[in-house]
Amino acid sequence: MVIEIKDLNKGFGDNKVLINFDLNLYKGESVAVLGKSGSGKSVLIKCIVGLMQADSGSIKVFGKDMIGLNAEELDQARVRIGFLFQSNALYDSMTVRENLEFPLRRHWIEKTPEEVEAMIKEALTNVGLPDTIDMMPSELSGGMRKRISIARTLILKPDIILYDEPTTGLDPITAKGISQLMVDVQKKYNTSSLIISHDLNCIKITADKLVMLIDGKNYAQGTYEEMKENKDKKVKEFFEI
Amino acid sequence: MINKPALIRFLEEAGDITRFTLRFFRELFHGRFEFNELLRQSFFIGYKSLGLVGLTAFIMGLVITIQSRPTLVEFGAEAWLPKMVSISLIREIVPVITALICAGKIGSGIGAELGSMRVTEQIDAMEVSGTNPMKYLVVTRVVAAVLTIPLLALLADAIALYGGYLGCNIHGAVSWRLFWNQVFETNTYSDVIPAITKTFFFGFAVGIIGCYKGYNSRKGTEGVGRSANQAVVIASLLIFILDLIAVQIADVLGLT
Amino acid sequence: MKKSISQNARLGIFVIAGTVFLVVLLYMIGAKRSLFSSTFRISAQFYNVNGLMEGNNVRFSGINVGIVEQVEINTDSTIKVTMLIEDKVKQYVKKSAVASVGTDGLMGNKLVNINSVKNGSIAHVEDGDILNTLKPIETDEMLRTLNTTNDNIKFITGDLKKITQKINSSNTLWSLLMDTVIADNLKQAIVNIKVTGSRTAIITGDLQEITKGFKNSKSLVATLFTDTMLSSELENTILKLNVSSDKIAYVSGDLSTLTSKMKSGEGTIGMLVTDSVFANDLRSTLKNLDKGTKGFDDNMEALKHNFLLRNYFKKQAKKAKN
Incomplete structure (x- = not known):
């Protein structure tokens, strides 16, 4: 078990987003969290990497609780978690190379320039864009940016990758390409994935297990087929479109 | 939650800015310092603003000289033109104009840049990537602004005085040496030092407000625009308030 | 990269x-502000410093040489001003130099002026010396004086205007202006005056003798002239003549120097000679002087021919012949 979330509570003022949420992610497994917009999916994964502080509950990553860590410990833990942002979060002012170098800036990661260069090349090759190395993010298309973003997530070879709506804003064909890339990466590096999405096509391709985040709870979980057959009205909504 | 009374909103804002400032100082003095990024930001904030600031300063120097001449001629004190112009330029006009130009250019630039970084999750990405965005983005920009705006003001002083020299020579004839002789004779340390000192604070105001507004930008492109706009408005206002405080402190200290 | x-x-x-x-x-x-050059300190005590402040300039004969370092009240009537002066002017400032508080321009900053005095001490000032002071000139007082001066100038210029107008309207004066031989004429005039002077002396001597003769003579004429009143009058005339000849000698002496100076073209006079107005004046003066001497000659001649004295003069002429 790489991620174990128990009784997680998170609210903004009176608006309780997560209420006693539970989730388990096993080694090599790929779990998709399905939920409506504003249901707290992004909040969930931001709590996992410590971008947001949970109100209560526990989030254990590799057996270590992410809540209450100091900056140094948090950073050590984050190295093992890749985070793919919904809006890619590529640094506009930097080239692709500098974007990919950025996670390696940590002072305790000591790499020679040659090693860094090799890592960047490898990551870019993995996403199929080795020639974009000196381009600026603004020169790239949406799909390419997503791939570069994945490359940046991959550069530290994390054990877990958190995908925040990886296919949102992409056309179906590009979205499918990205989904396929996610599967390839999973296979190649044997990572565990937590995918936040409401794109059923993507989930169908990438996820081994689905978690329905409804009313702030882990409402139901199971394989894609199981969920599709679920008779619960609230679960059914997601598959009726 | 949105429709709070204006006073409450204002006080909350003031409190937030104070908290942000304290956080800035905490980050400034703890842990490592992003020196290369500081250089990069100094380049963008300082060097890239030089043209704009220089042009403004030159025009101000020229205009102030031309505008002051008739009054001095009326008193028969035309020979005082370099002295009067240099005093008003160095003491007040150049520092404030430089700061305002920087509030417009740098403040809004930082506000918009950090705002869009916040909105497109780049700030979050940085944090996840093990780089403290407060250090990497905020500290470097604020320090760069604090260090470069005084430099800009100094260069603007030089350019504005040159403008003043040309202005003196439109109708009259003041030699290059006489002009500078008068400038250096009239201006004392008590004119120059408070003027330069306050530009550090102006730089701080521009940097910290720009960063605060950008860093706490709301979601969406509208939020970015609002951040940039408010950064300029608040920073400009703050510059005048700081100027008021600075002049009173200088007065109390007898640096008049 | x-x-x-x-x-x-x-x-x-x-x-x-x-x-x-x-x-x-x-x-x-x-x-x-002479902060980076080596300096020394001197001070001066003033009765009133008129708002002099620390940092004000110190000038030596009009050149900035230092600043006022400290202004402090010494006693109820003296203010001690300590000045920081550049070392390089030390050799020029004498112990007898006088400090005064002045103003830079009419409305400028206060400053301390240090000026040398004529025939003062030769010793240079030293660190810590106390200079003599002058009462500062107050602007109010200065303006008051200026006002009076202005009034006077107004009258003077009025008068001058009248004079110039008169001169301008006079044609003879202008024609005289063109004459370039003023100096020669002057010389001539002096010669004349001298001659006249010597003649006058002779004549006076003659007259004295006549009177003496009158007093002692038994002739009718003599009796006529023993009238003491008449004789005393004559004596008086002679006295006056004497005085006038003395004066003429004096004037001629002055004129002599004047001409020599004029020839060398030096001084105010030299300058003034080129000034038309003065030249005119001088011209007319000389003319009058000439006329005067001529008149005097005529008078003397007339005296010779006077019937009362004709006899005496003849006798004199005879004596001279012998």
Whole structure:
């Protein structure tokens, strides 16, 4: 078990987003969290990497609780978690190379320039864009940016990758390409994935297990087929479109 | 939650800015310092603003000289033109104009840049990537602004005085040496030092407000625009308030 | 990487330019305030410093040589002003130099003026010396004096205007202006005066003798002239003649120097000679003088021919013949 979330509570003022949420992610497994917009999916994964502080509950990553860590410990833990942002979060002012170098800036990661260069090349090759190395993010298309973003997530070879709506804003064909890339990466590096999405096509391709985040709870979980057959009205909504 | 009374909103804002400032100082003095990024930001904030600031300063120097001449001629004190112009330029006009130009250019630039970084999750990405965005983005920009705006003001002083020299020579004839002789004779340390000192604070105001507004930008492109706009408005206002405080402190200290 | 190097270089230029200007600015101001040169201290005690402040300039014969370091009240009637003076002027400032509080221009900053005095001591000032002081000139007082002066000037210029108008309307004066032989004429005039002077002397001597003769003579004429009243009158005339001849001699002496000075073209007179008005005046004066001497000659001649004295003169002529 790489991620174990128990009784997680998170609210903004009176608006309780997560209420006693539970989730388990096993080694090599790929779990998709399905939920409506504003249901707290992004909040969930931001709590996992410590971008947001949970109100209560526990989030254990590799057996270590992410809540209450100091900056140094948090950073050590984050190295093992890749985070793919919904809006890619590529640094506009930097080239692709500098974007990919950025996670390696940590002072305790000591790499020679040659090693860094090799890592960047490898990551870019993995996403199929080795020639974009000196381009600026603004020169790239949406799909390419997503791939570069994945490359940046991959550069530290994390054990877990958190995908925040990886296919949102992409056309179906590009979205499918990205989904396929996610599967390839999973296979190649044997990572565990937590995918936040409401794109059923993507989930169908990438996820081994689905978690329905409804009313702030882990409402139901199971394989894609199981969920599709679920008779619960609230679960059914997601598959009726 | 949105429709709070204006006073409450204002006080909350003031409190937030104070908290942000304290956080800035905490980050400034703890842990490592992003020196290369500081250089990069100094380049963008300082060097890239030089043209704009220089042009403004030159025009101000020229205009102030031309505008002051008739009054001095009326008193028969035309020979005082370099002295009067240099005093008003160095003491007040150049520092404030430089700061305002920087509030417009740098403040809004930082506000918009950090705002869009916040909105497109780049700030979050940085944090996840093990780089403290407060250090990497905020500290470097604020320090760069604090260090470069005084430099800009100094260069603007030089350019504005040159403008003043040309202005003196439109109708009259003041030699290059006489002009500078008068400038250096009239201006004392008590004119120059408070003027330069306050530009550090102006730089701080521009940097910290720009960063605060950008860093706490709301979601969406509208939020970015609002951040940039408010950064300029608040920073400009703050510059005048700081100027008021600075002049009173200088007065109390007898640096008049 | 190349990009960032050139960026850094430009940033470097920017930073260096700014810093250099700052350093130059501070240095130049410092140099003006003589903060970076070696200095010494002198002080002076004033009754009133008229708002002199620390940092005001100190001038020696009009050149900035230092600043006022301290202004403090010494006693109820003296203010001690300590000045910081550049070392290099030490050799020029004497112990007898006088300090005064002045103003730079009409409304400018206060400053301390140090001026040398004529025939003062030869010793240079030393660190810690106390200079003599002058009462500061107060602007109010100065303006009051100026006002009176202005009134006077108004009258004078009025008069001058009238004079110039008169001169301008006079044609003879203008024609005289063109004459370039004033000096020669003057010389001639002096010669004449001298001659006249000597003649006068002779005549006076003659007259004295006549009177003596009258007094002692038994002739009718003599009796007529023993009337004491008449004789005393005559004596009086002679006395006057004497005085006038003396005066003429004096005038001629003055004129002599005047001409020599004029010839060498020096001094005010030399300058004034080129001034038309003065030349005119001089011209007419000389003319009058000439006329005067001529008149005097005529008078003397007339006296000779006077019937009362004709006899005496004949006798004299005879004596001279013998």
